Amino acid sequence: MPENIGRGWNDRQSRSDRGRQRHETTRKIRPLNLNFLDLDSSVLSPFQDAASRMRRLGLRPDEFEEVFSRSSGPGGQNVNKVSTAVTLVHRPSRISVTVQETRSQYRNRQLAVNRLISLIEETRRKQVAERRAASEQERRRNSRRPRALRREIRKSKERRAEIKQSRAKISPE
Secondary structure: OOOOOOOOOOEEEOHHHOOOOOEEEOOEEEEOOOOHHHHOOOOOOOOOOHHHHHHHHOOOHHHEEEEEEOOOOOOOHHHHHOOOEEEEEEOOOOEEEEEOOOOOHHHHHHHHHHHHHHHHHHHHHHHHHHHHHHHHHHHHHHOOOOHHHHHHHHHHHHHHHHHHHHOOOOOOO
């Protein structure tokens, strides 16, 4: 019996099930096949302009990897037979998004690209905010205290010293 049985790339007969009709599905993995010219159209992104967002972030299509697999949930025979779920991975940051909301692989792919770009934007915004907060904290730590505050601290220390002096043992003379 031939090794490859069925209609396409994802139909392969299981070794444990030779002679029966059950098949197992392999996941299709490929790099994101997008040209910046294609990204400019509303084909990829009906929301915001995905190409300009990717350019602004310095992202290239070869940094992404798409994985198509069978979806679950509502959608009937279509989601059971067609690989409609899309997992998009940004390799450098290892951020991934899986979308299986619609019956259409095409629409799930659009949603995945937009969500992944939004996640990357959010993580970069957080990184910038953390760096800014750290530098601001360092600046405050290294800055000199105002003169009035130094005087106030000095007075409170002197008051504390007087209280401690009053607690001292009285010498028997």
